[in-house]
Amino acid sequence: MDGLDSAFQEAIKDIKRLYDSDVPIEERKMILAARKELNRLHGLYVRTAGETADEAADKRTAEEIEEVRRHLEPLGLAPEGTPAAELARLAVVEIMKK
Numbered sequence: 001m002d003g004l005d006s007a008f009q010e011a012i013k014d015i016k017r018l019y020d021s022d023v024p025i026e027e028r029k030m031i032l033a034a035r036k037e038l039n040r041l042h043g044l045y046v047r048t049a050g051e052t053a054d055e056a057a058d059k060r061t062a063e064e065i066e067e068v069r070r071h072l073e074p075l076g077l078a079p080e081g082t083p084a085a086e087l088a089r090l091a092v093v094e095i096m097k098k
Contacts, residue, residue, distance in 0.1 A: 005053070007042035011035060 014035055018028060043056070065084045072087035073080060077094065 011039050
């Protein structure tokens with residue numbers, strides 16, 4: 001079980017325990033808000049059904065690279081389709097010339 005799966009299982013246990021107890025409603029709201037933030041920090045909202053942690057990380061990486069490409073391609077430093085790493089290198093070369 002990877003860290004994300006264990007965080008997910010921990011979140012489920014916490015919520016079940018919360019609803020099985022006699023905690024006052026205002027305290028439940030506060031605890032649930034804290035749990036929501038923990039879930040966000042653990043990246044539990046990133047995953048979709050059936051997606052592994054590695055697949056989610058790969059997807060985020062691909063999205064970041066595509067975002068870099070969208071910023072660098074309009075600079076006209078290289079032909080369209082040039083790998084993002086090369087675009088970044090060329091951008092650095094241009095910056096260093098100034």
